[in-house]
Each structure stands twice: as C-alpha cells, then as structure tokens.
Amino acid sequence: MHEHLGFGFQSLKAWLPFGINKTDWGQKSYKPAREQLKAFIRDSLKYALQDYHHDLKKFKEQGIPPKDHIYRSVAACAFASGRYGEDHVDLVNDLLALTFAGYDTTAHTLAFTFAELAQNPQLQEDLFNQVRQVLGPPPIDPDTITTEKLVKMPLVTAVYKETLRKYPAVVFIPVHVNRDVHVDGVVVPKDSEIWCNVRGVQMNPRIFPDPDKFDPTRWLRPEHEESKDYSFDTFKPRSTSADFITPSNQYDFPDIAFTLGQHSCLGKNLAILELRLIIASTVNQFTFHLKEGCHIDTKVVLTTKPRHGVWTYFKKRVNDVVQ
Numbered sequence: 001m002h003e004h005l006g007f008g009f010q011s012l013k014a015w016l017p018f019g020i021n022k023t024d025w026g027q028k029s030y031k032p033a034r035e036q037l038k039a040f041i042r043d044s045l046k047y048a049l050q051d052y053h054h055d056l057k058k059f060k061e062q063g064i065p066p067k068d069h070i071y072r073s074v075a076a077c078a079f080a081s082g083r084y085g086e087d088h089v090d091l092v093n094d095l096l097a098l099t100f101a102g103y104d105t106t107a108h109t110l111a112f113t114f115a116e117l118a119q120n121p122q123l124q125e126d127l128f129n130q131v132r133q134v135l136g137p138p139p140i141d142p143d144t145i146t147t148e149k150l151v152k153m154p155l156v157t158a159v160y161k162e163t164l165r166k167y168p169a170v171v172f173i174p175v176h177v178n179r180d181v182h183v184d185g186v187v188v189p190k191d192s193e194i195w196c197n198v199r200g201v202q203m204n205p206r207i208f209p210d211p212d213k214f215d216p217t218r219w220l221r222p223e224h225e226e227s228k229d230y231s232f233d234t235f236k237p238r239s240t241s242a243d244f245i246t247p248s249n250q251y252d253f254p255d256i257a258f259t260l261g262q263h264s265c266l267g268k269n270l271a272i273l274e275l276r277l278i279i280a281s282t283v284n285q286f287t288f289h290l291k292e293g294c295h296i297d298t299k300v301v302l303t304t305k306p307r308h309g310v311w312t313y314f315k316k317r318v319n320d321v322v323q
Contacts, residue, residue, distance in 0.1 A: 112310070
C-alpha cells in the first residue's frame with residue numbers, strides 16, 4: 001500500500017505497460033520534483049530520528065511508561081510504532097502523501113475565499129475590524145496567535161465554513177454501511193455502498209436559504225445556543241433529515257467536507273488552523289478585488305478547482321484603523 005501512495009506523485013506516463021513505465025522517459029514529467037521532495041523528507045527524518053531518541057532517553061529517565069509517551073512529531077510516532085523498516089522507504093511515501101493530500105485542497109479553498117471576499121467590500125471591512133481588534137496592527141508574531149484569540153474571531157471561522165459549503169474540496173464521499181439504517185423512511189441495508197453528494201447537500205435551499213449567496217453570517221451561532229453533535233452515530237432508527245438541520249439552525253450543519261466519524265480527514269484540524277490563520281493574517285494586511293471580467297467558476301478533477309483560475313488583486317492596507 002505504501003508504495004502505491006507514492007504513485008500519486010508520478011507522471012501519467014508511469015502507468016504505461018511494465019518496462020516502459022520504468023524508463024526515464026516514462027517518468028520524466030514528475031520524477032525530478034518527486035525525487036527532490038523525497039530527498040527533503042529523508043533529510044528531515046534524520047533530525048526527527050534524533051529527536052525521537054532524545055525523547056526516548058528523557059522518558060526512560062523520568063520513568064514514563066510507553067503508553068504515556070507524547071512525541072513532538074508525526075515522524076517520531078511512526079518510529080515508535082515499529083511498523084516501518086530502517087530504510088524508511090514506506091515512511092517517506094506515507095509522509096509524501098500526508099504532505100500533499102491537503103496541498104491543493106487548502107490552496108483552492110483559500111483562492112475561492114479571497115475571490116468571494118473580493119466581491120464583498122463590506123464583508124471585507126467587517127472581517128478586518130474583527131481581526132484588527134483581536135490581533136492588532138501588523139507585523140504579527142505568529143506565535144502570539146493563540147487558540148483564545150482565534151475563538152474571538154468567529155467571523156473568520158464563518159468565512160472558511162461558508163467557502164467549504166459553497167466550494168467543498170471533495171464533492172463526493174463514499175460511505176460503507178456497517179448496519180441497517182433507517183433514513184427518511186427508507187431502510188439502507190448493511191454492507192451497502194453510498195456516495196454522498198456533498199455539494200448537492202450543501203446547496204440544498206431547504207437547509208441553506210439562497211444557497212448561491214456567499215453569506216458567512218449563516219454560520220454565526222446565537223450566543224445563547226449550545227453546539228450540538230450531528231454525526232452519523234447520532235442517527236437513530238426512524239430518524240429523518242428533518243429531525244436534524246433546518247434553516248433555523250443551519251449553523252449546526254456538520255463539517256461533512258472533511259467527512260465524519262473515525263475515518264474523517266486526517267488533516268482536518270491542520271487544514272482548519274491553516275485556513276483561519278491565513279484568512280485572518282491576510283485580511284489584517286490587505287484589501288482585495290477581482291480583476292475586471294473575472295468570474296468564479298469551478299471544475300472537479302478529484303477535487304474542486306477554479307476552472308479559469310482566480311485573478312485577485314491585493315492592495316496593502318496603510319494606516320487603516322478599526323471603524
């Protein structure tokens with residue numbers, strides 16, 4: 001399986017019949033970049049291995065049992081698992097997949113975010129005012145942006161959620177049913193395979209009124225409302241979709257763009273942190289508008305992408321103050 005993960009970063013010519021696909025010609029498109037990335041990861045693993053041995057020594061000196069070991073990196077956890085060989089070939093492929101599985105999805109989500117904000121100057125200013133009040137004027141030391149500060153910027157969170165609602169990075173999610181489930185009066189039998197149309201659900205006007213409108217305020221929960229867990233595991237026999245999300249509580253709609261349950265996106269928390277930090281930091285320093293004639297269109301090639309790119313102009317804020 002590990003070696004197959006590495007195939008995702010090869011030229012399409014690498015899928016030619018055996019023999020031809022192993023030639024330099026068959027891999028020429030991506031081979032230099034792929035090998036450079038693998039070399040970088042292998043070099044990083046040397047330092048991670050040093051940290052791992054340092055941590056092991058510390059745990060031993062302090063008498064900390066293995067089940068309580070907390071490592072400082074994913075690589076260290078991989079070393080501790082004992083599942084990888086000393087040549088690190090499989091580990092390099094796994095880390096390569098982890099590194100780039102969320103690269104284009106996060107980048108395209110940010111592109112859609114700034115394109116939508118560029119079309120809404122008032123929303124830009126509302127977002128700027130909230131961010132500037134919490135973070136202060138730039139330059140901002142990234143280490144000072146704490147969880148407590150992010151919580152004080154709910155509009156930043158609402159903006160990324162609205163972007164993923166309208167432009168979900170993954171538009172279809174396959175689900176294997178491990179038990180009979182009643183949904184809207186229909187029995188979905190055990191061992192069925194379901195493909196969830198994420199974009200279709202998130203553009204449903206019965207849940208999100210005026211779904212084509214980019215409206216982050218739909219995600220702002222009233223202060224007196226507590227969050228609720230709406231996941232696959234909360235479905236009860238005879239449940240219907242009407243028992244869950246309606247326009248009156250659309251802010252409770254789950255992050256199905258990352259899928260749900262134990263097999264949800266491994267990089268979800270990292271992606272959300274990146275989105276919140278980049279949106280806040282960028283709005284704090286720049287205003288932006290779309291190039292004349294540019295419009296937002298999408299295409300799906302495994303993930304959702306801007307069909308014609310997103311041509312956005314950024315202008316640095318000078319002496320801007322909170323209104």
